[in-house]
Amino acid sequence: MNTSKEILYSTPGEQIQKLKSKNLYFENEDFAKTQLAEYGYYNIINSYKAPYVNIENDQKKYKQGTSFEQIYSLFILDHNLRNSIMSAMLDFEEHLRAATAEVIARNWGTDHNEYLKWKHYRDRSVTKDRFSLNGILSTLRQNLASDKDPIRYYRENYHIVPPWILLKGTYFSTLINLIRLFKNQQKKELIQIMYNLDDTTSSSPIIVKLFSETLFMCLDFRNRAAHGGRVYNFEPRDTAFLLNDPYLLNLFQDLECWKDSHGVAQLLALLSCFTYLNPYNTIDSSLSEEINRHLSTYPQDQQLIENIMGMDIIHKKIIWISPKTNIFHIDPYCSGIKNYIKVTFDDDDFHFTHLKPCKKCCKDFFDTIN
Numbered sequence: 077m078n079t080s081k082e083i084l085y086s087t088p089g090e091q092i093q094k095l096k097s098k099n100l101y102f103e104n105e106d107f108a109k110t111q112l113a114e115y116g117y118y119n120i121i122n123s124y125k126a127p128y129v130n131i132e133n134d135q136k137k138y139k140q141g142t143s144f145e146q147i148y149s150l151f152i153l154d155h156n157l158r159n160s161i162m163s164a165m166l167d168f169e170e171h172l173r174a175a176t177a178e179v180i181a182r183n184w185g186t187d188h189n190e191y192l193k194w195k196h197y198r199d200r201s202v203t204k205d206r207f208s209l210n211g212i213l214s215t216l217r218q219n220l221a222s223d224k225d226p227i228r229y230y231r232e233n234y235h236i237v238p239p240w241i242l243l244k245g246t247y248f249s250t251l252i253n254l255i256r257l258f259k260n261q262q263k264k265e266l267i268q269i270m271y272n273l274d275d276t277t278s279s280s281p282i283i284v285k286l287f288s289e290t291l292f293m294c295l296d297f298r299n300r301a302a303h304g305g306r307v308y309n310f311e312p313r314d315t316a317f318l319l320n321d322p323y324l325l326n327l328f329q330d331l332e333c334w335k336d337s338h339g340v341a342q343l344l345a346l347l348s349c350f351t352y353l354n355p356y357n358t359i360d361s362s363l364s365e366e367i368n369r370h371l372s373t374y375p376q377d378q379q380l381i382e383n384i385m386g387m388d389i390i391h392k393k394i395i396w397i398s399p400k401t402n403i404f405h406i407d408p409y410c411s412g413i414k415n416y417i418k419v420t421f422d423d424d425d426f427h428f429t430h431l432k433p434c435k436k437c438c439k440d441f442f443d444t445i446n
Contacts, residue, residue, distance in 0.1 A: 088112040092144075095121065098136065101143040104436075108144045115151070123306055124150045127380050146374050153366040154308040157340070158301045160362030164347075164355035165298035169248050171352050172291075175269045176255060177240035179262050186238040192216055197257040207253040216254075219245050248298055252291045263287075272351040282323050289315050290346040297343055309384045311339045319345055334387070341385040372406045373437075395419050397431065407437040 086094070088109040092102060102108050111120060127150075128142040184191035192213055199209040206215065220237055222228060227245060230237045243251060255266065260279070267278040267287050277283060296312035318324060319335050319342065334345030340363065347356035367389060371378055382389050395404040396416040405416075 086117075088117075091117050091121075095138075095144065098138055099140070099142075100138040100147075101141065103143055103145050108148075111148055119304075120148055120151045124154070127377075146377075149370050149374060150308075150377070153370045154306055156366050157359075157362055158304070158307045160359050161297050161307055161340070161343075162301040164358040165248075165294055165301065167358065168294060168347075168352075168355040169251070169298075171355075172255075172270075173243045173246075173251060174240065175266055176251065177238070177243050178269065179258075179265045180239040182265070183262055187236045188216075188220060188239075188242060189236070191239055196259070196262075197254075198259050200257060202253075207249075207256075209257050212250060212254050212257060215250055216242060216246065248295055252295055255291065256288065270350055270352070277327070280323070282318075282321055283327075286318055286324060286346070286349065289313070289318060290349070293343055293346055297340070307340060308381075309339060311342075314338065315342050315346065324349075337386040339385055341387045369406075402431050403434050404431045405434045405437050407434075 091112055092105055092108055096102065124147050125138070128139050128147060129136050130139055131137075180191050184193075184196055194209065194213065197209055197213075202208050202211075205211050219227065219242060220231065222245060224245075226241050227237055230241050246254075255263070258266065263284065264275065264278045267273060267283060268275070270287065271278070271283070273283065293313060293315060297307065297310065300307055300310050300312070316335075316338070319331055319337065325331050325335075328349045330348055331345060334341060334348070337345055340359070344356060344360055344363070347353075347359070350356070367381060371381075371389070372395075378389055395406055396418055397404045398416055404419075
């Protein structure tokens with residue numbers, strides 16, 4: 077006997093009625109219909125409702141006062157954070173490829189017939205054959221036959237493919253596992269480039285471990301972001317042992333403020349140790365802006381976000397001002413405003429007496445700053 081529940085199609089309007097029956101409040105049903113149609117019920121509700129749901133008599137009900145707009149705001153926070161992580165990881169990949177190619181060329185030259193020799197690397201046991209030394213070198217040799225430029229151009233015109241060209245066509249996972257198979261000397265040289273450390277420090281086992289864990293943390297977040305998964309509460313691996321290591325805390329003193337972090341905050345902590353800080357800055361800026369945007373409207377979620385990320389939040393409030401009016405908004409997407417001016421302020425600094433709050437998105441604004 078098949079006891080599985082039947083899954084039926086429903087319109088955004090029907091979805092709203094279902095949610096209202098479960099105690100979810102709607103400030104603007106037309107807005108909700110539009111967003112449910114654009115992003116989908118599952119992506120908004122099923123993926124982000126958990127913090128706002130109670131179970132009563134085996135029935136899931138939304139906590140009193142929870143609105144669709146609050147869940148949607150958390151969805152947007154994660155949506156924009158995910159985009160920033162993807163952008164940061166692509167930037168980081170490019171930097172890591174360049175540094176890796178530098179080490180390979182410096183040690184073994186630019187001819188792929190030489191630098192892809194087995195003897196230059198160390199074989200290590202792996203759970204997946206494609207990440208063994210034989211698997212990695214086979215993948216790279218297959219890439220040499222690509223009919224796409226610039227690999228084809230170098231192969232046909234120079235009869236060699238230098239490492240900075242070959243590595244451009246590799247997956248991030250292939251690149252990281254190639255680095256994992258570096259011998260100690262080459263790994264030390266790469267760590268020196270990435271962290272700007274001296275010879276002795278670059279060879280330290282805890283530094284090597286830090287580098288390895290950081291690369292695989294980046295890979296986990298990159299793959300998560302690429303496939304549209306939640307990132308704001310994603311915890312792929314626990315690197316707390318690194319963030320609490322006395323040697324690392326002394327070497328990277330900024331780690332002290334990240335000691336209790338997890339998830340995306342741990343990713344930021346690890347990225348902050350690199351010399352190249354663009355990826356860190358990209359994610360940090362987005363996370364700060366999105367948290368402040370969300371908490372400007374839903375300050376009751378501060379403890380929730382702090383617990384998820386294991387970090388204290390210093391909430392700066394944000395408003396968006398349209399240059400054509402004297403109206404300010406706390407929702408940057410309100411009324412389709414364009415070319416807005418973003419203003420960040422502390423509670424004591426709010427003195428924009430010449431401005432008027434938007435009646436649509438700012439009805440509870442002054443309650444949040446008192």
